Amino acid sequence: MSAPAIDHRIVEALVQTWLPHAKGRRLLLVYGRYTDSAGSFVVSTDRTANPVRRRVHVSDQHSVLGIVEAWEEHQQAHEADDDLLVVTTSVDDSQLGWDIRGYAIGRSTRTVDKVRIVAQRFGAVDVDPRIRQEPWLVDALLDAEPADGWPRNGSVLTRDSAIRALIGARLGQDTIGEGSLDVSALLEFSRDPAGPAYFAELPAAERDGLTRWLADTVGPAAVVPLRLAVQGRAADAIPLGVVGTAATNPDAALAVGALLPGTQAEELRAFTDAVAAVLERWVSEAETSRHGDAARHRVLDVVRRADELATQAQVTEALAGNPFLPSAFTVRLRELAAALTAKPDPTSLAEAERALDRVREHALARLEPRRREAAEMAVRLQRWLARPQPELTSVAEAVTGHLSEWAWVDRALNTLWEGDPFGDPVVGQAYRTVCEAVRARRTALDEDFATRLATWVKHADSTDTGGCLLVEQVLGEVAAPLRGKLAPLIVVLDGMSGAVAVELGQRLAGRAWTEVSPVAGRRAAAVAAIPSVTRASRASLLTGAITAGDQAAEKDGFKALWKRHGDPKAELFHRGDIAGDAGHRLSDPLLAALSESGSVVGVVLNTIDYALDHGQEGHRTGWAPEDITYLPELLDAARSYGRPVVLVSDHGHVLDRATEDRVDAGGVESARWRTGTPDDGEMALTGPRVVYGEGSVVVPWREDIRYTTRKAGYHGGASLAELTVPVLVLLPAPARAPSGWHVLEPEQLTPKWWTRQTAATPAAEPKPRARKPSKPSDAVPLFTVESKAESLGNRVVASGTYDAQRAFVPKAPNKQVVAAVIDALVAADNRLPLSTAAELAGKAGRRPEFFATMLERLLNVDGYPVLSKVDGDRRLKLDVETLRMQFGVREP
Known part of the structure; x- marks a missing residue:
């Protein structure tokens, strides 16, 4: 049998084992073959805080003469020290004389018990017997020992502990090590x-x-x-x-x-x-x-x-059905595209809804939100197209209807107009089909509106509004009633259209603000001055009278207006007055004015109008508060002082979607108004609200007409998007609304077609006379959801994973309640107001926040965010794909 290979680690272990028994001897004979290059090294005799260190020299000799010569040379070279010589050899003890063996520790050649050495290196007294049966493991543990040694794992080294330590050393402790x-x-x-x-x-x-x-x-x-x-x-x-x-x-x-x-x-x-x-x-x-x-x-x-x-x-x-592959995501988007190209009716819309669900279920829908949003907007517009054609009866109805519904159409259209962000030609063509159908309907609405506008504008003024709120009345009728101990901050977002307003309102909902309105169930909407340009409409808004003027006129008129309302300290800040010095976002005068909580402060922000002039709006599919310079800081300041906030526009805008160059016409004064005789798509407007043209102007009602060089967007015309002035009133929670005002919930402000609708719950059947029905344990669901045992909610609560989760949630609601909430969330596009979930829960939901926390504990397995609270904890959001994965519930 050949001598075993030995490296310096084994020598080190043998030295640590036998040196305590040396009794002054400095020679250690070891049966083996030394394969290492390290001929000399220091060995610590233990791993205590104060170890004894000895230098060890190794010599590999396989003859008696070689052993003797090595020992004699060591004695001569190290006469003055206590260095130890280790000789590895294959010579049997019987061939060695007693003279050389007498110098050796233990007076014989030591054999190597690798398993014993492994135990020693782990600080163990004994080892799992299975370790001896696996030579590969023993050799690997001896070879792979880290520089700082193996971890101490108790008196007995188990096989699992040894292999886990080996994996950590071989393959990386941080990646797949212990724990x-x-x-x-x-x-x-x-x-x-x-x-x-x-x-x-x-x-x-x-x-x-x-x-x-x-x-x-x-x-x-x-x-x-x-x-x-x-x-x-x-x-x-x-x-x-x-x-x-x-x-x-x-x-x-x-x-x-x-x-x-x-x-x-x-x-x-x-x-x-x-x-x-x-x-x-x-x-x-x-x-x-x-x-x-x-x-x-x-x-x-x-x-x-x-x-x-x-x-x-x-x-x-x-x-093609894989939930992760980009190619499979494209397949799902193209399935949606096929459904979108059909005429909008209940059948094609149902197919589009199913296709959209499949798009949303793909993982890339969460990683490529712009593609998902475009798909969602397309289906939303299909829902709107499937509804009856709107009919207008008045200018007032048109303006309020625009802010309540058609501005949402414009918002969706703005997103869809940009097409598929990845440029898929099939998907892009389907989106174009939807866009063209929406534009055709919106054009018909604008034409109908313009016809009624031409009649209304002849006589419309503050004494005969025709049921409209006029732009010059906004501050007096909307902002003035908010004055109390805390006067409002009025933020004029120059050029804010209805589409921008509804998105800002949706994004601000739940951010420590409560939206209110003097009108039940909807936001206030005013009619801009004509033409709907900044110099006319903004001046009219800020001064409270139909007029045109520059910033100086606006400031003087703003002070005069509020002085008439008993506030002589009201101040208006334009763009040059807002910015602070180094280290301060807002200027000192503006902050000082905001701190005077009893006086009205007005601020004009030009970000949106500037974007139209400089080409930025054309590539933007949405507006968030942080996109508007200084708006987040102003909102924060207002909230800190407890001020109400009025977000108001002076006019709206249309985006550049013309396929042809500008229209050549006479009397051009601006991009969207001129003097002269109207042509196709234009209308002559004459009356007391017409600020320019000596009371008579020609304006286009079609959005694709312009008279000047191309920009990102335009205003001044007579389309609903330009003439509607959105008004949003925000109160810092928990401030109370003025008497007679109404709190606006997001559900009231969102058109029904924006989210998929579920059927109303059928009326309860009459109670049987034979016997009194047993008292229900919880409330009847508010929505009709899948009631069969195979509904997603029922399959989740029937799973073993759910039972395991429920064991750790004391007094958890019954399974039927949890299943009903899950199914209602799925039916509502995976988002549900917390108040609705609480109603579904009946008595289990009397404390909505506590109920939501219990649902999170039941459904969020291993901390994965299956269910979460969003929109300032006012809504529940369900991640259906993660729910299915965590509870092992496959699609039926």
Whole structure:
């Protein structure tokens, strides 16, 4: 039997074992063959705070003469010190004389018990017997010991502890070490080029042993990434896990087998499920984490590579239903496109709704929100197109109807007009079809409005408004009633259209603001001056009278207006008055005025109007408060002082969508008004509200007419989008509305077609006379949802995962209540007001916030955000895909 190979680690362990028994001897004979290059090193005799350190010299000798010579040389060279000589040899003790053995520790050659050395290195007294049965493990533990030694794990070294420590040392403690060892960690490990390459270089016996243990411990999914590491393909492990789902298709199974040779069916199923779980977690991180961009790019890198592999293997078609692949997302978008090209009716709309659901369920819908939003807007517009053609009876009805409903149409159209952000030609053509149908209907509305406007404007003034709120009346009739101990902040958003207003209002809802209105159920909407240009309409708004003027006239008129209302200190700030000095966002005079809470403050913000003039609006699909310079700071300041806020426009605008160059016409004064004789798409307006043209102007009612060079957008014409002046009134919660005013809930302000509607609950049947019905345990649901046992809510609460969650939630609501809330959320596009959920819960929902917290504890398995509170905790949001995954509920 050949002598075992020995390295300096084994020598070190032997020295630590036998040196306490040296009794002054400085020679240690070891049966073995030294294979290390380190001929001299220092050994600590223990690992205490004050270890004894000895220098050790190693000599590999396989003859008696060589041993004797090595010992004599050591004695001569180290006569003055206590350095130890270790001689590794294959010479048997019987061949050594007693003279040399007499100098040796233990007076004989020491043999190597590797298992005992392993135990010693772990600080253990004994080892799991199974360790002795696995030579690969013993050799690996001796070879892989970290520089700072193995961790202490008790008096007995177990096999699991030893292998976990070995994996941490070999493959990276941070990635798949102690406490983080699962399939997810192995998949993360596969993405690091160094780790898999190192694993591939390990001895075959060690690789096989680690793979067997991981398969037993983590599950069969662990085998696949390790096998790919050996093949040098670990970087494609997660992409292959996506492609591997095609194996369920008989036509693609052979191709998948070629991509993952040697993979058993059980291993593949476990592996693809694990990959799906990891990708779902990454997608959730991309939506909610501070490092969302990194998580997003990580997912996109993986799924794009998966698409490449699928194309190479010719299995793309078999993966059309995959929830992660970009190609599958395109398939779903094109299914939606096909539904959108049909005439809007109940059948085609139902098909579009189903297609939209499938788009939303795809992971990329959450990573590419612009594509998802465009798809949602398209279906919203289809819902509107499926409704009867609106009929106008008056200018007042048209203006209020525009802000209540058609401004939402314009908002959706603005988004859809930009098309599919990825430029898919099929999807883009479908969106164009919807846009053209919407524009045709909106054009008919504008023409009808213009006809009525021409009659109304002849006599309309403050004494005969025809039921309209006029722009010059806004401050007196809307802002003045808000004055009390805390006067309002009036923010004029120059050029804010109804489309911008409804989006700002939706985004501000729940941000510590309560929206109110003097009109029940809707926002106030005024009619701009004519022509609807800033110099006329803004001056009229700020001075309280139909007029035209510059900033100086606006300031003087604003002071005079509020002085008539008993506020001589009211101040108006224009663009040049707003900015503060270095280190301060707002100017000192503006902050000082805001601190005078009893006086009205007005601020004019030009961001929207500036964007129209300088080409920025044309590429913008929406407006958030932070997009408008100084608006967030002004809102914060108003809230801190407890001031109400009036957000008001002076006029709206239309965007540049003309397919032809400007219209050549005489008497041009601006982009959207002139003097002279009207042509097609234009109308002559004459009356006391016409500020320019000596009381008579020609204005286009069609949005695609302009008289000047191209810009991003225009105003001055007679379309509803230009003449409607939105008014939003915000109170800092929990301030109380003025007497007779009304709180506006988001549900009141949102058109019914904006969200998918569910049927009303049928009336309850008469009570049977034979016996009194038993008292219901909870309320009757408000919505008709899927009542069969196979509804999503019922399948969730029937799952074992739900039962496990429920065990940790004392006094949890009954399963029927939870199922009803889940189904109602699904029916309401996965968002539901908290108050509605509480009504569904009956007595279990008497404390809505507490009820919502209980639902989160029941549904948010392992901290995944299945259910969350949004919009200032006023709504519940359900992540259906994560719900299905966490509770093991597949689509029916």
